[in-house]
Amino acid sequence: MLNEQELLSALRRRDSAAFNQLFDTYSDKVYRLALSQLENEDEAEGVVQDAFLRLFERLDQFEGRSKLSTWLYRVAYNLCQDRLRQRRPLLSLDEDNDDNDLPAPTVLIDWEDLPEQYLSAAEVSAELDRAIATLPPKLKTVFMLREMEGLSTRECAEVVGISVSAAKVRLHRARLLLREQLAAYFAERV
Amino acid sequence: MQEISCEDLLQYLSDYIDENLDEELTAVAKHHLATCHSCSVVLDSTQKTIFLYRQQGKRTIPAKRRERLFDRLQDAFLAGKGETA
Ligand SMILES: [Zn+2]
Numbered sequence: 001m002l003n004e005q006e007l008l009s010a011l012r013r014r015d016s017a018a019f020n021q022l023f024d025t026y027s028d029k030v031y032r033l034a035l036s037q038l039e040n041e042d043e044a045e046g047v048v049q050d051a052f053l054r055l056f057e058r059l060d061q062f063e064g065r066s067k068l069s070t071w072l073y074r075v076a077y078n079l080c081q082d083r084l085r086q087r088r089p090l091l092s093l094d095e096d097n098d099d100n101d102l103p104a105p106t107v108l109i110d111w112e113d114l115p116e117q118y119l120s121a122a123e124v125s126a127e128l129d130r131a132i133a134t135l136p137p138k139l140k141t142v143f144m145l146r147e148m149e150g151l152s153t154r155e156c157a158e159v160v161g162i163s164v165s166a167a168k169v170r171l172h173r174a175r176l177l178l179r180e181q182l183a184a185y186f187a188e189r190v
Numbered sequence: 191m192q193e194i195s196c197e198d199l200l201q202y203l204s205d206y207i208d209e210n211l212d213e214e215l216t217a218v219a220k221h222h223l224a225t226c227h228s229c230s231v232v233l234d235s236t237q238k239t240i241f242l243y244r245q246q247g248k249r250t251i252p253a254k255r256r257e258r259l260f261d262r263l264q265d266a267f268l269a270g271k272g273e274t275a
Contacts (some may be wrong), residue, residue: 014271016264019264028249102200105232110227111234119242125242125246128246153208
């Protein structure tokens with residue numbers, strides 16, 4: 001495995017092993033981000049393709065000011081925003097509600113009291129997917145980049161093009177909203 | 191020890207989970223959590239929500255799609271060979 005600098009120089013030489021490493025390392029990551037935004041496999045594939053093509057175009061100028069992963073996520077995120085805008089040209093994607101109050105927890109059943117199997121059931125996983133699908137897209141992005149892909153809050157902020165404190169707020173809101181939905185789901189069952 | 195309200199605790203919850211609070215605030219939050227059942231339930235269920243999400247398998251590009259994409263991108267990549275020399 002080449003480190004990032006080595007990988008970039010090998011890519012500039014159009015080394016085909018470097019291409020393999022690039023594709024293996026990043027294609028699924030970019031695909032997951034795009035799929036979470038667009039909820040369409042064809043379009044998500046298109047975003048992966050366009051993001052990689054853009055990287056190939058920029059290889060010589062790529063200065064490594066950000067990590068390659070952050071750069072690719074950022075390009076992919078912007079490509080997704082473009083596609084979403086094309087779908088619904090009149091809708092503002094980023095109307096700002098970061099200042100809203102935090103979602104107050106209302107379902108306060110104690111999960112410690114739940115039967116053990118509740119937390120491991122496939123059903124819960126499906127419910128979690130449903131809950132994530134209902135998150136506002138801008139919360140969803142930060143949440144998945146952070147919790148699934150393991151980016152730092154700073155990296156999430158860089159990908160989405162917002163301040164670190166705004167990214168923190170989005171992450172916090174997303175966590176609370178998901179918690180609330182899962183709690184409501186469990187509350188119906190105990 | 192400084193007392194905080196449930197609303198304040200809620201504000202700090204993510205920072206508490208991520209261990210981003212300074213020592214003093216961490217102690218204040220711990221103290222509140224030890225004495226407030228609702229907030230400790232919210233903390234526990236939020237941590238479990240995150241845990242459940244992280245446990246989910248990561249989706250990958252379906253095999254056929256992946257193969258197609260790989261071929262197209264590899265062609266484009268190698269076609270750029272002459273340009274950078
Ligand atoms: Zn409390």
